[in-house]
Amino acid sequence: MHRTKVKVVEEALDANNTIARANRADFDRHGLTVVNFMSAPGAGKTSLLECVVAELPGVRVGVLEGDVQGSMDADRLAHLHVPVTQLNTDPGFGGECHLDANMVRSALPELPLADIDLLLIENVGNLVCPAEFRVGEDHRVMVSSVTEGEDKPLKYPLMFRTCDLVLVNKIDLLAHLDFDLDRFLYNLDQVHPDVERLLVSARSGEGIEQWREWLSGVVRAEGALA
C-alpha cells in the first residue's frame, strides 16, 4: 500500500518534470530568465516584487501570480504597469497548494513571452509542495520572514535546500522579536551550506538594492549564455 503510494507520487513528479522541461524549452527559445518565487503565506513575496519589478534598468519584467483563488496580489501589482497574469489553482475542487508545470503551461499563451526578459512566478504561499514541483524555472528564490522563527530551515529542509537565494525578510522588526538571526543562519547552513542569502526589508528598503542587483545579474548571466 505504502509502496504503491510512493510509486504514484514518483510518477506524478516524473510527469511534472517532463512538462517543466517543455516550459523551460519555450522560455529558452524566447531568451527568457524565469524565477520561481516561493515562501510561507504572508512572508512578503508580493511586497518584495513591488519593490523591484518596475525598477530593473533595461530588464523587461513579467509576473505570473499563483494563488488558490482571487487576484489580490495581481491587483496590487497593477499600478506598476508590467504584464501580470493571474493563475488560480482552485477550479473544480478545494484548491491546489502549489503551482505545477502543467498549470504554468496553461498560462503561457496569456504571457507576452517575446516582450519580456524576466518572468517572476509567485507561487502559492506554502513551504512544502511548491519545492517538489519544478515549473520550468531557471532559478528558485525563497523568502523567509524573521517573524516565522529560527527553526524553519530544519522543519522545511527541501524548500531551503532547492533554492538559489534566500531573502530573509522583515528585518526591520528584529528589534521587536526574540528571533536569533545567527541561529537562523546556522540552521540554514545545516540544510544548504553557503546558499546565497540577503537580509532585506520590503518596508524599510534595506537590502532591496541588492535584491534588484541579484535579479539583474541572473538576467545578464542568462543573456550571456544565450
Place this chain on the structure above:
Amino acid sequence: MHRTKVKVVEEALDANNTIARANRADFDRHGLTVVNFMSAPGAGKTSLLECVVAELPGVRVGVLEGDVQGSMDADRLAHLHVPVTQLNTDPGFGGECHLDANMVRSALPELPLADIDLLLIENVGNLVCPAEFRVGEDHRVMVSSVTEGEDKPLKYPLMFRTCDLVLVNKIDLLAHLDFDLDRFLYNLDQVHPDVERLLVSARSGEGIEQWREWLSGVVRAEGALA
C-alpha cells in the same frame, strides 16, 4: 483530463472521511475531545500550545505533533510533562504538506487515549491542504499571525471557513506593523461571519487566559454530551 483529476481528488477525500469517522468513533469511545490545530508556518502554534497544555485545571492533555520531518516541536513541549507523540509526513518521498486521517490513525496506538481528556493535534504549517482533510477532530482551531497581513482570510478562505476559532496571534507586535486589525476582522467576516476569534500573544500572555477557557469549555461541553 481535468474531470478525471477532480474525480480522483473526490475519491481520495471520501476515503479520508471514512477513516476520519473511524478515528472519531475511537475518540468518542474514550470520551476524548480532539482539536485540529492549524496555521501557516511560524504563526505560533507550538508557542500557543506551550501556554496552555499544562495549565488546564482538571483537563488531562495529550499532543500529537505533525511535521514534515524532525521532532523540534515535540522536543519543545517535552518539559511540560504531557504525553506528546511525533508524527512525520515525510517517509518515502518529499513529504506531505498536511496530516490526513490515515496518518493520525497510524499514530493512535502510541497515544494514551484512555488517560487523556483533550487531544491537541498540531497540523503541518500550511493554510491550504490541512483544511481539506478531516482527521476525526471535534473542533478546528487556526492561528493567523498579524505579521502575515490582512488579506489571508480572502486568499485561503477554506481554512478560515472551516474553523471554529481563530486565534489572532502576535498582537504584541501591532505597534510595529502596518497591519490594519479592523480590515483583517472585516475580511474574516467576509469568509466566516461571526466566527469566534481571540486576540492573543503567546509572548506577552495577552488573551491566553481566554484561550485556556475556550479549550476547557469545549472539553466540558463534550463531557456533558457524552
